[in-house]
Amino acid sequence: MSFEFNSSGLTPELTQVRDQIRKYAEDFGLDFFETVFEMVDHEQINSLAALGGFPVRYPHWRFGMDYDQLSKGYTWGLQKIYEMVINTNPAYAYLMKSNNLVDQKTVIAHVYGHVDFFKNNYWFSKTNRKMLDTMANHSVKIRDYMDRYGQDKVENFIDFCLAIESLIDPYLPFTAPKRAAPRDAETEKPIEPGRIRNDRQYMDHYVNPPEFLEEQKKRLEQEAVKSKKNPAEPQKDILAFLLQFAPLEQWEHDVLSIIRDEAYYFAPQAQTKIMNEGWASYWHSKILTQKALRDSELIDFSDHHAGTMAMQPGRINPYKVGIELFRDIEERWDRGKFGKEYEECDDMVAKAKWDKKLGLGRKKIFEVRKVCNDVTFIDEYLTEEFVERFKLYTYAFNRRTNQYEIADRDFKRVKEKMLFQITNLAQPFIYVADGNFQNKGELLLTHKHQGLDLDVKWARETMRSLGEIWKRPVNVETEVDGQKKVFSYQNGEFAEKFL
Numbered sequence: 230m231s232f233e234f235n236s237s238g239l240t241p242e243l244t245q246v247r248d249q250i251r252k253y254a255e256d257f258g259l260d261f262f263e264t265v266f267e268m269v270d271h272e273q274i275n276s277l278a279a280l281g282g283f284p285v286r287y288p289h290w291r292f293g294m295d296y297d298q299l300s301k302g303y304t305w306g307l308q309k310i311y312e313m314v315i316n317t318n319p320a321y322a323y324l325m326k327s328n329n330l331v332d333q334k335t336v337i338a339h340v341y342g343h344v345d346f347f348k349n350n351y352w353f354s355k356t357n358r359k360m361l362d363t364m365a366n367h368s369v370k371i372r373d374y375m376d377r378y379g380q381d382k383v384e385n386f387i388d389f390c391l392a393i394e395s396l397i398d399p400y401l402p403f404t405a406p407k408r409a410a411p412r413d414a415e416t417e418k419p420i421e422p423g424r425i426r427n428d429r430q431y432m433d434h435y436v437n438p439p440e441f442l443e444e445q446k447k448r449l450e451q452e453a454v455k456s457k458k459n460p461a462e463p464q465k466d467i468l469a470f471l472l473q474f475a476p477l478e479q480w481e482h483d484v485l486s487i488i489r490d491e492a493y494y495f496a497p498q499a500q501t502k503i504m505n506e507g508w509a510s511y512w513h514s515k516i517l518t519q520k521a522l523r524d525s526e527l528i529d530f531s532d533h534h535a536g537t538m539a540m541q542p543g544r545i546n547p548y549k550v551g552i553e554l555f556r557d558i559e560e561r562w563d564r565g566k567f568g569k570e571y572e573e574c575d576d577m578v579a580k581a582k583w584d585k586k587l588g589l590g591r592k593k594i595f596e597v598r599k600v601c602n603d604v605t606f607i608d609e610y611l612t613e614e615f616v617e618r619f620k621l622y623t624y625a626f627n628r629r630t631n632q633y634e635i636a637d638r639d640f641k642r643v644k645e646k647m648l649f650q651i652t653n654l655a656q657p658f659i660y661v662a663d664g665n666f667q668n669k670g671e672l673l674l675t676h677k678h679q680g681l682d683l684d685v686k687w688a689r690e691t692m693r694s695l696g697e698i699w700k701r702p703v704n705v706e707t708e709v710d711g712q713k714k715v716f717s718y719q720n721g722e723f724a725e726k727f728l
Contacts, residue, residue: 239266239324246330246521247337253520254341258595259512261344262358263319266337268326274310275299277323281495282315283364287371287487288380289387312336316347316498318358331522331529338516342509345598350504352497352602355402360494367487374480386481390488392694395656396467397489399496463660463675467695468492470661475699485698499654500602507551508598510537514552542633543624545647550621554606557615558597559590603651611647613640621647649679657683662706672699676707683707685716692718 239247247266254261269277279296280286303309311332314322322340324333347353357363375383464470468489472482498505514534522530540546561567565585574580597606616622623637623646637643658677666673672695676683688705695703695718702719709727717724 239268242330243268243324243333246334250334250337250516250521251341253516254338254345254512257512257515258591259341259345260349261320261341262317262348264314264322264340264344265319266322266324266340269323270326271303271309272300274313274323274325275303277313278310281491282313283361285361285365285368287368287387288375289384289391291391312340314340314343315361316353316356316358317361318348320344320347321361329529331526332533334517334521334526335513335530335533338513338521339509341516342512343505345512346501346505346508349599350497350501351600352500356494356497357490363490367491370483371487374484378480383480383484386484386697387488389694389697390485393467393691393698394488394492395654396659396691397469397492397496398465399493399500399654401466401469402493459664460661463662465658465660467659467661467674470664471695471698474664477698481698496654497602500604503545503547503551503554503603503651504598504601504606505551506547507553507555510548510552511555511594540619542620542635545650550619553619554610554615555594555597557612558610559594561590562593563588563590565589604648607644607647607651611644616640616643649681657681659705666704669702671702671704674703674705676705678708682709688716689718689723692716692723693721 238244243266251264276296277284278299279292286292299310309325311325311328312322314320320340320343322336322344324336328336371383371387459474460470468485471477472485472489475485477485517530518527538546538549538552540549563586564583565571565587566580566583571580571583574583597610601609620635621643622635623643624633625636626632627634658679660675660677661672662675663673665671674695683705688707692703692705702717704718705716707714707716712727714725714727717726
């Protein structure tokens with residue numbers, strides 16, 4: 230599936246608006262890549278959204294399904310996409326032709342906030358800034374494989390890859406590669422395994438007693454067995470393990486590699502959804518209300534802005550939580566409401582009136598924008614006062630009253646639940662434990678249980694796809710109701726057993 234885009238450029242009026250807002254953004258200290266704006270209609274923007282924002286992607290039925298869903302939502306008035314921006318250098322952003330001038334101003338300012346975040350946030354520092362070209366190359370390569378091996382065959386394999394595309398390690402790009410320990414002439418001399426070097430022979434009995442040597446021997450034997458295990462330590466990037474060890478044909482290897490590359494490209498956006506939308510919303514609000522809006526446009530802006538910021542009980546609106554948390558940080562650092570003195574103050578009236586007039590707020594939010602992701606953002610800066618002010622409690626649906634009601638107001642539990650929802654891209658922690666389980670060439674995965682049982686339906690679909698790629702039985706060790714359990718998949722059949 231592919232789409233052709235013949236987007237027109239900006240009108241003279243919008244060009245002037247863009248230039249003005251870009252100048253305002255720069256004056257506020259935003260630092261962004263060159264940003265190219267294109268005008269598109271609703272069909273084109275739905276097509277772009279279905280393709281992840283890129284005008285060219287490899288053909289697959291999922292993109293067509295997403296396009297159909299977005300188009301129906303627009304036709305029935307259930308949803309409307311106002312803007313879309315791609316993390317590349319230069320950045321590309323799309324404006325809806327049907328938007329009024331106030332919406333266009335809002336979107337342009339919002340986009341500059343996003344591009345500043347893309348350029349300067351640490352978690353985007355490893356992403357491919359030439360992804361437009363990369364996506365086009367991926368499309369050409371997969372289309373060529375479809376011509377050679379048949380569209381159905383290649384598309385079916387893509388289905389299996391997409392079912393497991395979340396099984397990556399988002400932190401892997403930031404992990405330093407392990408280096409071998411330096412060796413010198415001394416270490417090259419043969420020494421009995423486990424024995425501590427001792428140049429004084431008469432002390433050897435005390436330095437290396439027999440029981441110590443026996444203990445070291447057993448430890449080294451265990452490590453030798455462990456070193457033969459593949460992988461030696463549990464590995465979170467399951468796609469990388471499959472690329473290295475699964476019995477794949479060359480074209481299958483290339484397709485899986487493409488899916489993995491694109492998964493890593495999109496991972497930082499999931500890791501920073503609250504911060505990214507909050508930062509862009511903070512700046513579109515600041516730029517428009519202080520600089521870019523005429524008095525006659527303020528009501529329309531406020532109406533649309535309020536709609537975007539609306540939040541339902543029990544759901545996190547990343548726009549609302551993000552913008553308000555940035556504002557809260559700015560106010561706290563302006564007034565000095567942080568640090569040991571403030572935290573230890575038990576006078577609630579004094580804390581409410583606290584104002585050291587430090588004026589450090591703007592500097593602080595730029596620092597936070599640079600170093601944090603959503604987990605560290607919430608963990609470090611969410612306060613009990615913030616939760617109370619915005620009623621970010623835990624909610625549960627009451628069938629008797631047919632509405633959501635507050636289930637828990639405890640700050641620690643509310644914060645833990647929020648962090649749980651955004652940690653690991655909201656996916657379970659799954660690791661490759663053994664690529665030769667029970668010496669049968671089977672794949673063994675382990676689920677790191679964190680108080681929530683594995684979704685069996687999700688697990689089965691994932692194991693089915695893994696089995697098609699690994700081409701041998703797949704096992705997942707997990708915990709169900711506090712008891713160890715293994716799910717197995719082989720030749721289309723599932724089995725379960727408690728350990």
